[in-house]
Amino acid sequence: MTGGFEAFRQWLQALAAGGYLPPSLGYGFAVNALLAGLIAGPMLGFLGTLVVVKRHAFFSEAVGHAALTGVAIGILAGEPYTSPYGSLFGYCLIFGFALNYLRHRTGLSPDTLIGVFLSMSLALGASVLLVLAGRINVHILENVLFGSILTVSGTDITILAIIGLIVVTMTAVFFNRFMLASFNPMLASVRGIPVKVLDYAFVILVTIVTVACVKIIGAVLVGALLVIPAAGARIVSKSLKGFVALSTGFALVATIAGILVPMETDLPVPSGAAIILAAGCLFIACAVLRTLIPSMRGESQ
Amino acid sequence: MTEMAPRGPAILFEDVSLTLGRTTILSDVSLRVQAGRIHGLIGPNGGGKSSLIRCLLGRAPHGGRIGIEWPAKAGIVGYxxxxxxxxxxxxxxxxxFMAAIxxxxxxxxxxxxxxxQVILGALAQVGMQDRAYRRMGxxxxGERQRVMLAQALMPAPDLVVLDEPMAALDREGAAVFEQVILDLRRKGVTIFWVEHDLDAVRRLADEVTGLSRTVLFGGSPDHVLTSEQVLNLFSHRAGALS
Known part of the structure; x- marks a missing residue:
C-alpha cells in the first residue's frame, strides 16, 4: 500500500513540475497534506450531516476541544509531541462516554451538560499545559492543536484511509437508524433499533474522526469541519440526497482550498485554520444565497 | 362487511407498576386487551397513559407482568x-423519512x-400521497400525524399502539384516521389506543379503560363512559391513592 502511495505521490509531483498542477504540489509534504485532506474532508462532511440531523453540533465541538486536554495529558505521560494518539483517543472517548452516560441520568439538557464538561475539560487542559510549559516548548503543540501540512506522513495517510473507510461505511449503513433514534427513541426501539448502542457508537465515530484528522486540521478545529459544511448544506438543500452530497462536497472544497491557497499565496496560516475559514466562506455564501433566492427558503410552513 | 379472525394478539397487564425516583407513575394496573379489538385508554394528563405504553413497548423498568399473547408466532408491531x-x-x-423507516x-x-411504491401506498391510505416530496418540517x-400513522402501516401490522394520534388532526384527518383504524380492525389487528377525545373513543372503541395511575374503570364504552365515571376519572387525584 505504501509503495503504491509513493508512486502516486511521485506522479503528482511530476505533474506539478510539468505545470499541470499547482507548483506547491512539487513538494512531497504538500502532496501528503493534500491526500490527507482528500480523505479527511469528505469523511467529515459526510459524518457532519448526522451531527446536524442529531443536533449534536455542540457535542462534536466539545469532543474536539477535549482533544486539547487529551494532547496535553499524552505529552505529560511521555507520548510523542507530534502524535499523542493514545491519550487523545482515550481522553476524547472517556469525555464523550461520560457525557452520554450522564445525559440519560441527570435530566439536564445536553447543552447545559456539555457546557459543564467543556469548562471542566478546558480547565484541566490549561492546568496540564502550565505544568508542561516548564518542560517543553509549548509552541510545538500548535501543530497538533491547529493542524500542520508539514507533519503528515505516508503512515498517517494509510491510517486515515482505513479510518475513513470504517467511518464512511458505518455512517452509511446506520444512517437511517441513527436518524430515527434521534427523532423518537421509542419508535426506533419498536422498529428494532438499539437506541443506546447507537448513541455510544456515534460518540466513538466522532472520537475516531477527531483523532484521525488531528494532523491535518488540528484537534481544536476538527469539530468545526463536522458542523460548518453540513450547516451550509442544510440551509440550501431540499432533500436528504442534496444535503449529504452538498455537505460532503463543501467539506472537500474547503479542505483542498485550505491546504493549497496558503501554500500558493505564501500565507503563514495553519492548515486547520485555513480549512475552517474556507468552510466558513462557503457557509456565508449559502446563507446569502438563501436570503437572495426566495425558492431556496423552501416551502412555507 | 365481515370481520376476519384476529391476527393480532391479546395483551394482559397484571399488577403493572412504575416508579421513577420517588414518584409512583403507575400502581397495580391490571387490564386485558382483547385480540383483534380496538381498546381505548383514557385518563387525565399525568395519569400514566403514555407511561403504560412505554412499559408495553419495553422502554420503562416496570414491575408486574405484561404478556403479549400472539395467536401463532410473534407478529409485527406498529407504533x-x-x-x-x-x-x-x-x-x-x-x-x-418513510424510506428511512x-x-x-x-x-x-x-x-x-x-x-x-410501498411508501406511496401507505401514504395513499392516509390521503398524503400528494405530499410525498414535501419537507417534513x-x-x-395534522399532516405530520397522518405520516406517522402511515409509517405504522409498513409493513402490515398485527398490533398497533397509538399514543394520542388525533391530537393535531383536523376534521378531514380525523375521518381518515377513523377509516384506517376501522380497516385495521376488520383485518383482525389489535389496536391499543391512548386518546383524549372521548367522543371518538365512544364511536370507535370496543373496550375502554379509564386510567389515573391505577385502573378506575374498564368495559364497553356504552356502559362505562357515563358522565359520572368520566367526571370521577378526570377529577381523580392520583396522589390521593398513596
Missing amino acids: VPQALDFDRGLPMTVMD VTSRPAFLSPKASTK ALSG
Whole structure:
C-alpha cells in the first residue's frame, strides 16, 4: 500500500513540475497534506450531516476541544509531541462516554451538560499545559492543536484511509437508524433499533474522526469541519440526497482550498485554520444565497 | 362487511407498576386487551397513559407482568408516537423519512422503485400521497400525524399502539384516521389506543379503560363512559391513592 502511495505521490509531483498542477504540489509534504485532506474532508462532511440531523453540533465541538486536554495529558505521560494518539483517543472517548452516560441520568439538557464538561475539560487542559510549559516548548503543540501540512506522513495517510473507510461505511449503513433514534427513541426501539448502542457508537465515530484528522486540521478545529459544511448544506438543500452530497462536497472544497491557497499565496496560516475559514466562506455564501433566492427558503410552513 | 379472525394478539397487564425516583407513575394496573379489538385508554394528563405504553413497548423498568399473547408466532408491531423531535428546517422529505423507516438503504439515496411504491401506498391510505416530496418540517401538525400513522402501516401490522394520534388532526384527518383504524380492525389487528377525545373513543372503541395511575374503570364504552365515571376519572387525584 505504501509503495503504491509513493508512486502516486511521485506522479503528482511530476505533474506539478510539468505545470499541470499547482507548483506547491512539487513538494512531497504538500502532496501528503493534500491526500490527507482528500480523505479527511469528505469523511467529515459526510459524518457532519448526522451531527446536524442529531443536533449534536455542540457535542462534536466539545469532543474536539477535549482533544486539547487529551494532547496535553499524552505529552505529560511521555507520548510523542507530534502524535499523542493514545491519550487523545482515550481522553476524547472517556469525555464523550461520560457525557452520554450522564445525559440519560441527570435530566439536564445536553447543552447545559456539555457546557459543564467543556469548562471542566478546558480547565484541566490549561492546568496540564502550565505544568508542561516548564518542560517543553509549548509552541510545538500548535501543530497538533491547529493542524500542520508539514507533519503528515505516508503512515498517517494509510491510517486515515482505513479510518475513513470504517467511518464512511458505518455512517452509511446506520444512517437511517441513527436518524430515527434521534427523532423518537421509542419508535426506533419498536422498529428494532438499539437506541443506546447507537448513541455510544456515534460518540466513538466522532472520537475516531477527531483523532484521525488531528494532523491535518488540528484537534481544536476538527469539530468545526463536522458542523460548518453540513450547516451550509442544510440551509440550501431540499432533500436528504442534496444535503449529504452538498455537505460532503463543501467539506472537500474547503479542505483542498485550505491546504493549497496558503501554500500558493505564501500565507503563514495553519492548515486547520485555513480549512475552517474556507468552510466558513462557503457557509456565508449559502446563507446569502438563501436570503437572495426566495425558492431556496423552501416551502412555507 | 365481515370481520376476519384476529391476527393480532391479546395483551394482559397484571399488577403493572412504575416508579421513577420517588414518584409512583403507575400502581397495580391490571387490564386485558382483547385480540383483534380496538381498546381505548383514557385518563387525565399525568395519569400514566403514555407511561403504560412505554412499559408495553419495553422502554420503562416496570414491575408486574405484561404478556403479549400472539395467536401463532410473534407478529409485527406498529407504533404511532405523539410527536417527532426533529429540526423543522431539516431538508428531509416525507419520502426520505418513510424510506428511512422502511428500509436500511440510506435515506439519502433514492429508494428503489418497489420501496417507493410501498411508501406511496401507505401514504395513499392516509390521503398524503400528494405530499410525498414535501419537507417534513413544512407539513402541518395534522399532516405530520397522518405520516406517522402511515409509517405504522409498513409493513402490515398485527398490533398497533397509538399514543394520542388525533391530537393535531383536523376534521378531514380525523375521518381518515377513523377509516384506517376501522380497516385495521376488520383485518383482525389489535389496536391499543391512548386518546383524549372521548367522543371518538365512544364511536370507535370496543373496550375502554379509564386510567389515573391505577385502573378506575374498564368495559364497553356504552356502559362505562357515563358522565359520572368520566367526571370521577378526570377529577381523580392520583396522589390521593398513596
